[in-house]
Structures are given as C-alpha cells and as structure tokens.
Amino acid sequence: MTKFMEILLYEKELKAIKKSNLYRQRTIFDENLIDLASNDYLGFSSNELLFKNAYENVLKQKYKSPKASILVNGYSTIHKNFEDDLKKANHFEDALVVGSGFLANLSLIEALVRKGDTLFIDEEYHASGILATKLLKKEQVILFSHNDYRDLENKIKNRSSKGRFVIAIEGVYSMNGNIAPKEIFDIATKYDALLIVDEAHSSGVIGDNLLGIFDYYKIKPKKNHIKMGTLGKAYGSYGAYILASKEVIEFLINRAKAVIYTTAPSLFDMALANESLKYILSNTNELKTKIKIRQEIIKEYLNIDVKSLIVAYEIGDNKKVLEIQKKVLEKGYIVGAIRQPTVKSAIIRLIPKIDVSTNDLQNVCNIIRI
Numbered sequence: 001m002t003k004f005m006e007i008l009l010y011e012k013e014l015k016a017i018k019k020s021n022l023y024r025q026r027t028i029f030d031e032n033l034i035d036l037a038s039n040d041y042l043g044f045s046s047n048e049l050l051f052k053n054a055y056e057n058v059l060k061q062k063y064k065s066p067k068a069s070i071l072v073n074g075y076s077t078i079h080k081n082f083e084d085d086l087k088k089a090n091h092f093e094d095a096l097v098v099g100s101g102f103l104a105n106l107s108l109i110e111a112l113v114r115k116g117d118t119l120f121i122d123e124e125y126h127a128s129g130i131l132a133t134k135l136l137k138k139e140q141v142i143l144f145s146h147n148d149y150r151d152l153e154n155k156i157k158n159r160s161s162k163g164r165f166v167i168a169i170e171g172v173y174s175m176n177g178n179i180a181p182k183e184i185f186d187i188a189t190k191y192d193a194l195l196i197v198d199e200a201h202s203s204g205v206i207g208d209n210l211l212g213i214f215d216y217y218k219i220k221p222k223k224n225h226i227k228m229g230t231l232g233k234a235y236g237s238y239g240a241y242i243l244a245s246k247e248v249i250e251f252l253i254n255r256a257k258a259v260i261y262t263t264a265p266s267l268f269d270m271a272l273a274n275e276s277l278k279y280i281l282s283n284t285n286e287l288k289t290k291i292k293i294r295q296e297i298i299k300e301y302l303n304i305d306v307k308s309l310i311v312a313y314e315i316g317d318n319k320k321v322l323e324i325q326k327k328v329l330e331k332g333y334i335v336g337a338i339r340q341p342t343v344k345s346a347i348i349r350l351i352p353k354i355d356v357s358t359n360d361l362q363n364v365c366n367i368i369r370i
Contacts, residue, residue, distance in 0.1 A: 021318035022339050029334055034360050036351050037336045039174075041205050041309045042287060043355025044236025044276050054272035066264035070097075071253065074264030082274040083241070089281060090211055092221050092243035096252060097265050101200050101230035102128040104240040107256035108196050108228060109168070110135045112248070116163030120144055120152055122180075124173055126198060146173075149183035156191055165193035171202030171213035175343050177310030179206065182217045188224060196226045204234025205308050210280050210287060223247075234280075237273040239265040287354065294352035294361060301365035311350040312343075313368055321346040324368055333364050 017023050044050060057078065058064055066074035083095035098104045109132035113119045117140060121129060124146045133141045142159065145151040156165060167188050169180045179202070188195035199212040207215025212229065214221060221227070226244040231237040242252065252259055280287065295306050304311055315321040318339045325337035325348070336349035348368050352361050 021322060032332070033329070033334045034332060034356055034364075035334055036353060036356055036361070036364055037334045037349070038351060038353070039201065039233040040236060040355075041234040041351065041353055042236065042276075042280070043353055044234070044279075046355065047236065047279075050236065050272060050275040050279060053275045054268060057271045057275075058268050061267065064267060066267060068264065069260065069262060070264040071260055076264075076267055078267045078270050078274075079264065082270045082277075085274055085277055086241055087243060089209075089277065090214065090221070090227065090243050092225075092227065092245075094244060094246045094249040096242045096244075096249050096259070097270055098240045098242065098259060099262050099265050100238070101126070101198075101228070101232070101240040103258040103262060104228045104230070104242055105129040105198065106132045107252055107258040108226065108242065109133060110258070111252055111256040112194065112196075112226075113140060113166050114163065116161065117166055118142060118159055118161050118163060119166045119168060120155060120193075121168040122146055122170065122173075124175070125168055125170060126174065126200070129168055129198065147178055147181055149181050149187060152184060153187050156187070156193070165191055166196065167193050168196040168198070170198040170200070171216075172199075172206065172308040172310065174201050174310065175338060175347070175349065176312045177201075177306055177308045179216070179307050180213060182219075185217065185219055189222070192224065194224050194226065196228065199227055199229035200233055200240075201308065201310060203229040204276075204280055205291065208284075210234075210284055231269065231273040231276075235273045235276040237276060238269045239273060290354040293358060294354060294356075297358060297361050297365065298350075298352055301362060302369065306352075309352055309354075311352060312338075313348040313350060314345060315348055316345045318346050321348060324348055328364060328367050331363070331367055333360065333367070335364065335368065 068074035079097050083097055087095040098107060105128040109129060113136055119140055120142050123143045142155050144155055169184055172179055197213060203212035204210055206212060209215050223245045226248060228240060228242045231239040298304050298306050298311050302313060321337045325335060328335050338349045339346045
C-alpha cells in the first residue's frame with residue numbers, strides 16, 4: 001500500500017466520523033460566552049489575584065523554567081513547597097508533582113503493577129489509566145463494573161495470584177459525576193490491596209475541607225492508599241500530583257518512566273496551583289456554600305441529585321445533543337455535548353461553576369430541558 005493510499009484511509013475514516021455526528025475539532029469560543037462546559041469548577045481561571053501572586057513568586061526565582069527533569073536539576077523550591085503543602089493538607093506522608101494527570105496515571109500503573117500483580121480497574125476509569133493498562137500483560141488487568149464494589153470483591157475472590165492486588169478508581173467520575181462508594185476503600189483494606197484514587201474531579205469540590213473523597217468519607221490515609229489529582233480543574237492551573245507513602249513516592253521517582261524521562265513541571269503552574277490550594281483552605285465555607293446552592297438549583301430544575309459539580313443530562317442521540325448545544329450557544333452560554341466513545345450514550349455535560357450566576361444557571365437549565 002502506498003503512502004498516498006494510507007492518507008486516503010484516514011480521509012475515509014474521517015468521513016465516517018462526520019456522518020456519525022462524532023466529529024471533533026478545535027474551536028476558539030467567544031470569551032464573552034458564559035462557561036458551563038469546562039472543569040474550572042471554582043472559577044480560578046479568571047482569578048487575577050492568584051495569577052499575580054504566582055507570577056511574583058516565580059519572578060523571585062533565578063530560573064523561571066524547570067530546565068530539566070526533576071532528577072537532573074529541574075527540581076526547585078517551588079516544586080518542593082507545593083509538595084510539602086499538599087501532603088500536609090491531605091495528611092499523606094509524601095508527595096510528587098508531575099507534568100499532567102495523563103502522566104500521573106501512566107506513572108502509577110506502569111510502575112507500580114509489577115510482575116505477578118493484578119490490577120482491578122473501574123470500567124469507567126479515565127482514558128489515561130485505561131491506556132496505561134496496555135503496557136501490562138493482558139492477564140494482569142481486570143475491569144470491574146462501574147462503582148460496583150460487589151463485582152470488584154467477587155473478582156478479587158476468584159483471582160488466584162501470588163502477587164499483589166492493585167485497585168484503581170476515581171473519586172468523582174468525569175462524565176457522570178458519580179462518587180466512588182466507600183465500600184471500595186474497605187475492600188482494599190480487607191484484601192491488603194494498593195488503592196489508587198484519581199481525585200482529578202473531586203479535589204476542590206467535595207469533602208468537609210474540599211480536599212476530595214478521602215476528606216468526604218473522613219478516611220485517614222493509610223500505607224496502601226495513593227491519591228493523585230490534576231491541577232487543571234478546580235485548581236485552575238496545569239499539571240498533577242501524587243500523594244502516597246514515602247516508600248511509594250521513592251519507588252516512583254526511581255521507576256516511573258513518565259517521571260524520570262520528562263521535564264519537571266512548569267514553575268508557574270506549580271506556583272499557581274499552590275496559590276489555589278491556599279485559597280481553598282482559607283475560604284472553604286464560602287466555597288462550599290456556593291457549591292451547595294448550585295447543586296440545589298440542578299435538583300430543582302433538572303431533577304438530578306448531584307454531589308459534585310458535574311451534571312450529566314442524558315439525551316441519547318448524537319444529533320440531538322449537538323442541536324441542544326447549538327441552541328445554548330445562541331443564547332450566550334456554552335455546555336458540553338459529549339458523545340461516543342467518551343460516553344456510551346450522548347449527554348449534555350453541564351458544569352454549574354461557582355463563578356456563574358444562579359440566574360444564568362437557571363436559564364441554561366430551562367434551555368436544555370427536553
């Protein structure tokens with residue numbers, strides 16, 4: 001087959017994608033649109049004070065960029081200070097910052113699941129984790145039904161292995177807003193399994209101190225617990241972190257390829273995320289009140305009981321979901337039109353961000369109701 005024919009194959013597949021109403025493209029939206037689509041849950045992306053404080057912090061440093069990997073000479077006091085603040089706030093022994101949530105999941109799964117170990121991963125775990133499982137032997141990976149702790153335990157019981165068990169879940173699932181059940185934490189303890197919890201969409205949104213699902217269930221981190229989270233959602237920055245025991249963090253530093261062979265995270269992104277963390281810890285009650293008000297509006301207008309800030313309004317039709325998104329855009333708002341393969345059935349994904357007024361949220365709810 002010639003290279004020209006290979007290109008034609010892409011064109012053919014793209015035509016099929018378009019015909020199925022699954023075509024995606026980059027779009028620069030009008031900045032005056034009221035945003036109810038992004039994961040900027042706390043509205044930090046437009047917080048100038050946090051931005052200025054982070055900028056001034058980086059400006060004080062001799063080097064303004066990381067220059068190299070964290071194991072060469074890219075590690076700075078900005079990285080360390082953020083790690084120290086994270087582990088203190090979340091009550092973990094140690095912390096490690098990484099370049100992105102994708103790299104964090106890749107690091108954890110690729111490095112921690114050793115020969116003979118078995119990974120039990122929720123079927124709706126983020127694509128980065130599912131992709132990372134491809135680096136393991138097929139027989140090492142077992143999917144369990146979404147948030148079904150009974151299915152998880154049955155599969156653990158039926159697994160004969162001399163190696164360790166590793167469980168991977170999310171605190172809040174990005175497409176449906178579901179919160180992982182506490183029973184999964186209990187199962188991890190019962191079977192002495194390593195538990196990886198992706199807190200990308202839960203940290204900053206749920207819990208008494210808005211620190212995520214460990215905080216939500218009042219679970220004191222144990223040696224077998226690992227928490228990872230991204231900084232591009234509630235924290236209004238970019239990058240990610242991993243919280244775990246000192247032994248696990250030390251092992252990742254020595255074995256995780258996505259840590260060893262990548263440039264250290266941006267100094268500005270880390271400084272900005274730390275400003276966001278401090279803001280969350282200092283303004284917890286005010287933020288929680290705003291979150292609760294918006295959850296109550298969603299219940300009243302859409303009859304959906306949400307515990308996070310992700311609303312999945314099921315439509316079930318790819319064409320219809322795009323029509324609703326267009327209708328919302330014409331009214332000056334933006335919501336997500338999520339289709340396969342991201343979700344099994346098309347949804348309007350609405351994010352009741354706390355910087356969006358209650359009136360605007362009510363208006364959007366009225367528009368999308370079918």
